Amino acid sequence: GENVEQHPSTLSVQEGDSAVIKCTYSDSASNYFPWYKQELGKRPQLIIDIRSNVGEKKDQRIAVTLNKTAKHFSLHITETQPEDSAVYFCAAHPRDDKIIFGKGTRLHILP
Amino acid sequence: DAGVTQSPTHLIKTRGQHVTLRCSPISGHKSVSWYQQVLGQGPQFIFQYYEKEERGRGNFPDRFSARQFPNYSSELNVNALLLGDSALYLCASSFRTGMDSPLHFGNGTRLTVT
Numbered sequence: 001g002e003n004v005e006q007h008p009s010t011l012s013v014q015e016g017d018s019a020v021i022k023c024t025y026s027d028s029a030s031n032y033f034p035w036y037k038q039e040l041g042k043r044p045q046l047i048i049d050i051r052s053n054v055g056e057k058k059d060q061r062i063a064v065t066l067n068k069t070a071k072h073f074s075l076h077i078t079e080t081q082p083e084d085s086a087v088y089f090c091a092a093h094p095r096d097d098k099i100i101f102g103k104g105t106r107l108h109i110l111p
Numbered sequence: 112d113a114g115v116t117q118s119p120t121h122l123i124k125t126r127g128q129h130v131t132l133r134c135s136p137i138s139g140h141k142s143v144s145w146y147q148q149v150l151g152q153g154p155q156f157i158f159q160y161y162e163k164e165e166r167g168r169g170n171f172p173d174r175f176s177a178r179q180f181p182n183y184s185s186e187l188n189v190n191a192l193l194l195g196d197s198a199l200y201l202c203a204s205s206f207r208t209g210m211d212s213p214l215h216f217g218n219g220t221r222l223t224v225t
Contacts, residue, residue, distance in 0.1 A: 006153075034213065043115075043201070043216040044154065089153045097167030097208055099144075101153030 002027045006102025021105045023090035024072040030092040039086045085109045115217035123223045132187040136204030143185040146201040197224045
């Protein structure tokens with residue numbers, strides 16, 4: 001069935017270093033891949049997204065890459081800062097009316 | 112501009128009871144979707160409504176139902192509550208269905224079933 005695998009489940013990086021979170025999806029019909037950031041006790045917020053006709057998208061310190069052949073996509077955060085500490089969720093849309101989320105990655109930025 | 116609002120913020124129910132959760136979308140948004148988020152997991156898709164019609168349903172039992180009103184607000188109903196229904200229930204709105212309409216989440220309703 002439709003599934004999104006996300007790893008690692010927990011990631012600790014030194015402030016200023018880069019963080020990479022990876023996701024794989026099972027449904028080849030998926031063509032939209034958003035990433036959400038959820039701080040403790042708060043709502044998930046969209047931070048970046050990518051569509052299947054694009055291989056990479058960048059927004060300041062955040063970038064997302066997509067490999068449709070391998071069915072995986074990744075979130076890259078450079079020059080990490082304390083406020084980047086949160087849980088990050090990847091997601092895939094196998095069709096317009098459905099979205100499947102990964103289980104999340106808890107990112108800790110170490111001082 | 113108000114975001115997505117959900118009520119109540121917290122709720123405690125006992126097994127077998129039913130519950131109604133409410134969601135008001137961002138003004139102008141016509142699609143509302145519901146998600147269940149168990150602690151330590153990603154949100155699980157329950158329903159999507161657009162223009163008052165159900166457009167999508169996740170793998171949840173028939174105890175879960177929802178509807179959307181003419182003003183695009185929505186209710187999620189859960190009957191015969193089980194302990195396993197304890198979770199954060201998130202509502203998200205978007206202008207329409209589809210990939211060019213990003214989801215905007217509310218703060219959620221935390222349901223505890225005892």
